[in-house]
Amino acid sequence: MAKLGFIGLGIMGKPMAGHLLAAGHTVHAFDLNPAPVRELTSRGAVVCKSNKEVAQKSEIVFIMVPDTPDVEAVLFGKDAVSEGVKTGSVVVDMSSISPVATKEFARKLAAMGVNVLDAPVSGGEVGAVNGTLSIMVGGKPEVFEEVKPYFQIMGKNIVHIGDNGDGQTCKVANQIVVALTIEAVGEALLFASKAGADPKKVREALLGGFAQSRILELQGERMIRRNFGPGFRVRLHQKDLNLALEGARSLGLSLPNTAIAAQLLNAVAVQGGSDLDHSALVLALEGLANHKIGA
Ligand code: NAD
Numbered sequence: 001m002a003k004l005g006f007i008g009l010g011i012m013g014k015p016m017a018g019h020l021l022a023a024g025h026t027v028h029a030f031d032l033n034p035a036p037v038r039e040l041t042s043r044g045a046v047v048c049k050s051n052k053e054v055a056q057k058s059e060i061v062f063i064m065v066p067d068t069p070d071v072e073a074v075l076f077g078k079d080a081v082s083e084g085v086k087t088g089s090v091v092v093d094m095s096s097i098s099p100v101a102t103k104e105f106a107r108k109l110a111a112m113g114v115n116v117l118d119a120p121v122s123g124g125e126v127g128a129v130n131g132t133l134s135i136m137v138g139g140k141p142e143v144f145e146e147v148k149p150y151f152q153i154m155g156k157n158i159v160h161i162g163d164n165g166d167g168q169t170c171k172v173a174n175q176i177v178v179a180l181t182i183e184a185v186g187e188a189l190l191f192a193s194k195a196g197a198d199p200k201k202v203r204e205a206l207l208g209g210f211a212q213s214r215i216l217e218l219q220g221e222r223m224i225r226r227n228f229g230p231g232f233r234v235r236l237h238q239k240d241l242n243l244a245l246e247g248a249r250s251l252g253l254s255l256p257n258t259a260i261a262a263q264l265l266n267a268v269a270v271q272g273g274s275d276l277d278h279s280a281l282v283l284a285l286e287g288l289a290n291h292k293i294g295a
Contacts, residue, residue, distance in 0.1 A: 001025050004150070005058030007051050007074055007081070008095065009036035011230065012121070013064035015128040016094070016154045020062075021045055023153045028057045051077075055084035060147060061091050067239050068097040075105055087113035092147055094135075096120040096175070096236070098243055099168035102138070106164035115143040118164060120171035121155065122178075124232055126218070132156045136174070138167035172247060175240035179261040179278070181215040186282035189223055193293045199224050200294075219279035223293055231277030238265050238274075 001024050006017035009031040021027050021044050029037050029045040030053070041047050048054045051074050055061055061081060063074055071093055075081050081091060091114055093102065099118075106116040117139035127133040133155035137144050144160045151158045161170045188211070192202040203220045206212065222228060241262040248255045267284040268276065276283075286292050 002150070003057060003059050004028065005030075005048075005054035005061035006045075007031070007054055007061065007063045008065035008070075009033075009040060010064065010066075011125050011232075012094075012128045013062075014040065015125075016062070016064060016133075017045065018043060019131045019153050020150065025150075028054045030054045050079035050084075051081050052079040052084035055081040055089070055091075056086075059086075059089050060150065061085070061089070062150075063091070063093045063095060065095050066236060067095070068101045071095055071097050071105065072101070075109070082109065082112065085109075085112065085114050088115075090115045090117065090143060090147060092117045092119050094119045094121055096171045096240055097168060099165040099172065099247070102168045103165040106139070115140065115146075116164060117143055117147060118167040119147075119151065120167055122171070122174045123155070124218075125230075127155070135159070136161050136167045136170040138162055138164045138169075168243075169247075172240060172244050175237065176244050176255070176258050178215065179237060179241055179265070179281070180257050181213055182219050182279060182281050183257075183261050183264065183285075185213075185216050185220045186223060186279075186285045189220060189293050190282065190285055190289055190291065193295070194289060194291045219277075222277060222279040223282045226294075228273075228276040228280040228283075230275060231279070233275050234265055234269050234278055234280055235274040237278040238262065238269060241265065 004025050005028045007030050014036045017027050027045045028048050029040050030048040031037050102118045109116045119135050119137045121133040121135050123133040134157040135151050135155040137160045161167050189199045193199045244258050264281050264284040268280050273280050
């Protein structure tokens with residue numbers, strides 16, 4: 001059984017690390033927040049005092065933290081992975097962060113003899129808990145093959161996209177689809193509700209037709225039930241759409257609806273909704289309509 005490390009045991013990382021433990025692997029764990037580490041210890045994880053210690057004790061280190069500066073801190077900050085990591089070991093960043101920074105981090109670690117994969121995920125908390133995540137991977141094919149058995153414990157649809165950074169580019173594309181679909185579902189349910197139709201029945205009917213989607217099913221239900229606890233936080237989706245819009249700017253590309261979805265999330269965040277689930281994007285649409293779904 002492999003000696004694994006897991007850094008970042010939040011909404012996603014804790015269940016993902018739990019699957020690796022349940023499969024019989026040794027998991028060295030660290031998070032700035034001690035509570036989830038304690039919980040995993042009771043299921044067999046080895047507690048570490050720092051990211052450096054995780055790297056010292058592990059052959060493959062998985063990272064699942066919020067944003068680009070967090071990954072940078074984990075890799076190169078105080079008591080960082082780069083201070084403990086051994087030549088020939090693998091660092092797998094499963095967070096959703098900047099493709100540009102990802103290439104730079106991979107270059108710096110490669111110079112230390114460390115192999116790197118970017119492997120962001122889609123499927124949300126439900127996918128993490130059920131071990132059914134979609135995993136999009138950037139890095140060398142032989143490193144991908146080495147880590148694939150562990151990806152298969154945490155996910156179902158595992159695709160090697162290309163070089164370092166390409167996994168993150170794929171994830172940004174994913175987040176464009178997710179945001180625009182949430183926006184579309186929000187508009188549709190708001191329209192139906194304002195017109196006097198029962199949004200529950202409308203969702204039920206739409207789920208059997210061409211407008212069917214996982215987002216209509218899950219986020220649509222959240223909008224109707226007013227269940228906006230996270231889930232996937234608004235501020236994390238703001239981060240992802242900012243990556244899309246920064247990328248578009250540097251590519252000279254126009255992404256008009258991504259820009260609108262980003263503005264709607266900004267409106268929710270500025271009213272105190274940063275830590276709500278991203279389905280709360282509908283709150284901004286409801287504000288514009290002066291109507292709540294189901295009211
Ligand atoms: P989260 O905020 O619940 O968890 C992140 C964890 O990282 C926290 O426990 C935090 O203490 C820890 N952390 C931060 N900096 C650290 C450091 N320097 N050293 C050690 N630990 C550190 O976030 P999450 O929802 O689990 O998301 C993690 C990543 O996964 C993000 O990039 C997000 O975009 C992505 N993602 C989330 C979802 C989702 O539905 N939540 C779905 C797909 C992808």
